Amino acid sequence: MSEAGYLLLVDDEPAFRELAGSWLTHQGFTVRAVGSVQEAVDAKATHGSPDLVLLDLSLPPFFDPQKTLMSMSEFHDSPVIIITGHAERELSLAAVSQGAWDFIAKPVDPDMLAVVVKRALSKTRLERELKRLKSAATQLGAQTYIGISDNTQKIRALIERIAPTDVRVLVTGPSGTGKEVISKAIHDASGRSNGPFISVHCGAIPSELLESELFGYEKGAFTGAERDKQGLLKLADGGTLFLDEVGEMPAPMQVKLLRVLQEGSYYPVGGRTLQTIDVRVVSATNADLAELVKAGTFREDLYYRIKGVNIETQALDQRKEDIPILLHAFMRSLEQHQGRSLTLAPAALSWFRARVWPGNVRELKNTLESISAICVDGQITLDEISLLNFQDAEVEPTLPQIELNEASVQADFNLTLEQQVQALELRLINQAMAKTGGNKTQAAKLLGLSRQGLIKKVERYGLSG
Numbered sequence: 001m002s003e004a005g006y007l008l009l010v011d012d013e014p015a016f017r018e019l020a021g022s023w024l025t026h027q028g029f030t031v032r033a034v035g036s037v038q039e040a041v042d043a044k045a046t047h048g049s050p051d052l053v054l055l056d057l058s059l060p061p062f063f064d065p066q067k068t069l070m071s072m073s074e075f076h077d078s079p080v081i082i083i084t085g086h087a088e089r090e091l092s093l094a095a096v097s098q099g100a101w102d103f104i105a106k107p108v109d110p111d112m113l114a115v116v117v118k119r120a121l122s123k124t125r126l127e128r129e130l131k132r133l134k135s136a137a138t139q140l141g142a143q144t145y146i147g148i149s150d151n152t153q154k155i156r157a158l159i160e161r162i163a164p165t166d167v168r169v170l171v172t173g174p175s176g177t178g179k180e181v182i183s184k185a186i187h188d189a190s191g192r193s194n195g196p197f198i199s200v201h202c203g204a205i206p207s208e209l210l211e212s213e214l215f216g217y218e219k220g221a222f223t224g225a226e227r228d229k230q231g232l233l234k235l236a237d238g239g240t241l242f243l244d245e246v247g248e249m250p251a252p253m254q255v256k257l258l259r260v261l262q263e264g265s266y267y268p269v270g271g272r273t274l275q276t277i278d279v280r281v282v283s284a285t286n287a288d289l290a291e292l293v294k295a296g297t298f299r300e301d302l303y304y305r306i307k308g309v310n311i312e313t314q315a316l317d318q319r320k321e322d323i324p325i326l327l328h329a330f331m332r333s334l335e336q337h338q339g340r341s342l343t344l345a346p347a348a349l350s351w352f353r354a355r356v357w358p359g360n361v362r363e364l365k366n367t368l369e370s371i372s373a374i375c376v377d378g379q380i381t382l383d384e385i386s387l388l389n390f391q392d393a394e395v396e397p398t399l400p401q402i403e404l405n406e407a408s409v410q411a412d413f414n415l416t417l418e419q420q421v422q423a424l425e426l427r428l429i430n431q432a433m434a435k436t437g438g439n440k441t442q443a444a445k446l447l448g449l450s451r452q453g454l455i456k457k458v459e460r461y462g463l464s465g
């Protein structure tokens with residue numbers, strides 16, 4: 001196929017096929033000329049979709065206007081240029097209104113034909129490029145939500161699916177698990193990405209101010225309202241309105257917001273001019289909204305209005321496999337801020353993996369930031385971690401100091417992985433206790449555990465203390 005493009009010429013007149021075929025071949029196009037729609041369909045099946053179809057309207061046995069128009073749908077994935085005799089002008093117009101790119105009348109002028117074909121091809125190329133860029137932007141948006149766990153991957157896939165639509169989204173999950181990151185990613189990957197992303201923290205704005213913050217006000221609406229002020233809803237027009245901690249929205253505001261979501265319009269405080277807005281609403285909460293509905297503190301009708309698609313994040317402790325890749329990403333961005341490169345010692349990585357993170361990714365990120373701020377030569381080791389008094393943190397066994405080789409870990413496939421890990425844990429605890437003469441503080445240190453952590457394990461396994 002030529003660079004210029006592959007054209008499928010469908011015309012029942014052999015002389016015209018030959019003539020137009022040779023003009024277009026001279027222009028550098030690859031031309032396949034056929035005499036009927038059926039042959040064109042066969043050519044498409046054998047050689048793939050053409051870049052453009054030139055279709056004669058008066059093809060027998062299709063010389064029935066409706067059938068001819070219907071034949072265009074065979075080529076829905078390629079632009080179609082209609083070739084027509086004068087008598088079929090009306091039909092040509094109908095074809096264009098049904099999606100044909102253009103029409104050209106017989107007798108065909110070769111220069112005009114070349115111009116029409118080139119214009120159609122360049123427009124289709126631009127459209128395809130735009131489509132490709134849009135889909136790349138969608139994927140890029142989702143990539144900001146980092147992680148490799150199943151849950152994180154599913155969420156990324158969901159972001160890619162729903163971002164291009166206008167469906168409302170409710171992101172739920174524990175604090176610090178990236179609900180805002182997800183909401184922003186949905187915006188960035190959507191057709192609204194050039195519009196604003198306005199975030200409203202529903203619990204942080206005092207209830208008496210929330211209405212004027214959201215709806216804005218008109219001059220004189222209340223004492224101190226000296227001029228008109230646009231609200232956050234208007235600022236979000238054409239973009240995304242992110243309602244963070246939506247479960248904390250005061251009851252009177254819930255009614256007003258519901259009306260806006262139902263009608264797409266509202267009056268500013270003290271105003272008489274109806275404002276209309278076009279926003280996509282994405283909400284987030286770490287509360288159980290369904291429970292709040294049951295308890296009567298959240299309106300059921302509003303709940304169903306904002307719910308749309310529900311994305312649920314997981315606590316970081318349920319997806320520890322995300323920790324290394326999150327650390328890696330945060331370190332790369334810290335490197336940019338600090339203007340130096342950072343490395344993470346394997347023992348320090350084990351510590352990060354083993355620790356319990358009640359504040360989830362936010363806590364992980366902040367902890368890395370503090371530790372990296374005090375590290376020497378950009379190397380993050382256990383020294384910095386203990387300098388910041390993290391050694392008392394609750395940790396799970398990481399076994400970094402213990403040499404494990406093939407011989408020391410004999411697989412027993414009659415047991416599950418979990419049972420074997422427990423057996424190994426038990427053996428190592430016993431060894432450490434024996435080595436330190438039963439001194440729990442020293443044994444815990446040997447195992448990289450807190451004293452408290454070791455005691456819990458000793459109790460869990462029923463070992464004598």
Ligand SMILES: Nc1ncnc2c1ncn2[C@@H]1O[C@H](COP(=O)(O)OP(=O)(O)OP(=O)(O)O)[C@@H](O)[C@H]1O
Pocket residue numbers: 144145146147173174175176177178179180181182244284285286361362365
């Ligand atoms: N999967 C992730 N990828 C990249 N950064 C993340 C991820 N999860 C969380 N973060 C980071 O963690 C911090 C907290 O994230 P975010 O504010 O989105 O959490 P949240 O669930 O909305 O928290 P809250 O419920 O407290 O408002 C941010 O700095 C964010 O960049």
